Amino acid sequence: MAGLLILGLTAPGYAKDIYVSGVTKITMRTGPGTEHKIVAMLTSGTKLEIVEFQRDWSMVRTSGGKQGWVLSRFLTEDVPKALLVKQLQDENQRLTTALTSARETVNELKAKNDTLTGIEKKYKELEQASADYLKLDAQYNDLLKISKEQKDQITALKQNMNNEEKLWFLSGAGVFIVGLIIGLSTRKKKRSSLLD
Template identity: 45%
Template sequence: MKSTLNFTIFILILSTLICGTALGETVYVKGIMKITMRTGPGVEHKIIAMLESGDNLELIESGDGWSHVRNVDGKDGWVLTRYVTSEVPKTLIADRLKSENSALSEVIEKVKAENAELAGIKAKFETLDHSYSLLKKESADFLILKEKYEKVAKAYKDQEARNAALEKSLGNEDVKWFLSGAGVLFVGILLGMSARKKKRNSLL
């Protein structure tokens, strides 16, 4: 009895090694249109689901010719081992490549759009940079002109102030000279009148 049990265990281990698929691993339905999932390991068991090529299955147990699997809906049953594989089917690979290619195309289009937008921004920047350079040059010229104007204006005001002071000084001198001349003339008149009066008295 013990030897029979050991032999059975050996057969189970050997069959697992021959299948080359680890329990709990994801397996796929091979490139066949549809296969049946049954309640037990044999064609006499009831069909509970129809599986299509590329369907994703979780391997629960791998037996002699039959594998116990669970589909994505959580339903578990038995399928013929020869109809499942651990290799990703070419159809799924093709679909993934198409999806990745589509996503990549979207990324490329997005990059193109961003590059076009960047080119527009660059053109605007170059225009603004040119305008800024012109404004900077004109501003420099304006500052130079303003500095010259301020110098000339200051010189003009200084000269105007000097002229006003000179005119004021000249005006004061004219008054002094006028007053001096008038005083001399007045003294002369008085002296003349005094001399005439003395002369008249002497004649009397």
């Protein structure tokens, strides 16, 4: 039965994991048949990789890389119960460790949560006590803004005054120069008319 199962699942070049079935020990030989030399004794539960299948014999490879032929009827695809028990024990140990770690994490988080709750309570007390400070700070910022706007207006007005003073100065200078030119030109005309 096991041979048919393995035959149905194996093809040339197809490697599959199998196990030594419930017998105590089986022989691994150099060829397919009892007349071939024994190269190893395999115990029940040994994990093997099936490499080739011929009638009642299968060529297998151990996890250590040793190859040989064994009787197919002593092989099974089912994981042996002893190996399953070991795997389940390992999984149980892993889960127990994870649970312990999770409980420690929960305790740490609980302590941090308590600390944060205390900090939040103190923060609310400070927030309530500092409400007036926040109002004063807002008023101060508003006054700073108004002060800056007024300084900007004063600077603009001073600039306008300076520009107007320059304009008046230039206007006065212009009037003076125009007057001087007119005065000089009328003097020349008077002289020339006197000479004529």
